[in-house]
Amino acid sequence: MADDNLLLHVAGKQNVADGVVLFTLASLDAAGELPGWTPGAHIDVHLAAGLVRQYSLIGDVSDRARYRFAVRRIGKGRVSSRLHDVVGVGDAITVSAPRNSFPLVEDRRPLAFVAGGIGITPFLPMIQRAAAEGRDWTLHYGGRDVSAMPFVSELADHGDRVSIHPENQYGPLPLEAIVADASRRDARVYCCGPSGMIDEVSRLVKDPSLLSVERFRPPAETVGGTIEVDLATSGIRLSVPADETILEAVERVGVFALSSCRTGVCGTCETRVLDGVPDHRDTFLSSAERQAGASILICVSRSRTPRLTLDL
16 A cells, blocks of 8 residues: 555445435544645545546545545446445545645636536535635536536525536536636636536637646547657666557566556656657646646656657
C-alpha cells in the first residue's frame, strides 16, 4: 500500500438517484481524523485486482471525520458495478489521500458552473464555498432526466442561481448561451461531465485562462506510431509501439514510476521531460504547462519528436 493510502470503512451507502449511490467512509478508529481537502478534490478508490477509479469528494470540507463520494453505475464497468453490488456498509476499503487537480480559484471573479450528470459532484463543495464567501455564481446542471440527477433537491435551496435542465424535458444544455452569459459577466467557467459537453464548452470559451475542466476519462485520441524514449537516470533506451503507453513500456523494463489512474486525469505519473516535445493527451496539465513542455503524463501522452528523454 502506498504511503498516502488510507484503509477506511464504509459507514454509509445510500441511493441518491437512479443508478447513483452515495458512499460515506470513515476511519477504522472512531476518533480518527482524516486528511483535509479543498473544493474540487478527489480520492482514488482501490478495489481488488488493481482496479482504481477517481471520485470527487462532496460534503463539508471542515468535516474531518468522513469522506463522501457518489458513484454512477456505468454499463458493465467493473469498478462501479462492484461498488454498487458488492461493497457494503462495514466493509473496509482503500483510498488515497485527497488530491486536487480541479481547484476553485480564490479570487472575486463570478463563477459559472456547468455540470452534466454525475459531473455535478465536484461542484457541490465549490458552491458551498462560493455561497459562504458571497461570490457571484451560477450553476447549469443537465442530465438525462430528473430521476437520474443526484442532489437536485439540495441544490433547490439556492433558488434561481441554479438551473436544472433534464434533457427529456428541455433538450441538451444550451451551452452557447451559457458561455455567452459567462463571458458577459467576465466569469470563470468550470465544466465537468460527458466528454462531448466538455469539448464544446472548451471550444466556446475564448479565454482558456478562465476555463477549468475535469474529465474522468481522457479525450479520444488517435494513437500514433512507434516512438523512442530515453530514460536518462536508468540509462535505458525504449522503443514504445503504438499499442503500448510510455508507462507500460517503462514498467516492462523494470523501472519504477508512480502511477494511479492511468487515464491522464490524476497527475500521479507526471514525469520531467529533459529533451524532446511531448504530445500531451492528458486532462491534468494546464494550457501553460502543456506549452512549456517541461513534463508529461506518461500514462497517456506520447511524443511529437522522434525521441523523448525523460527523468526516469
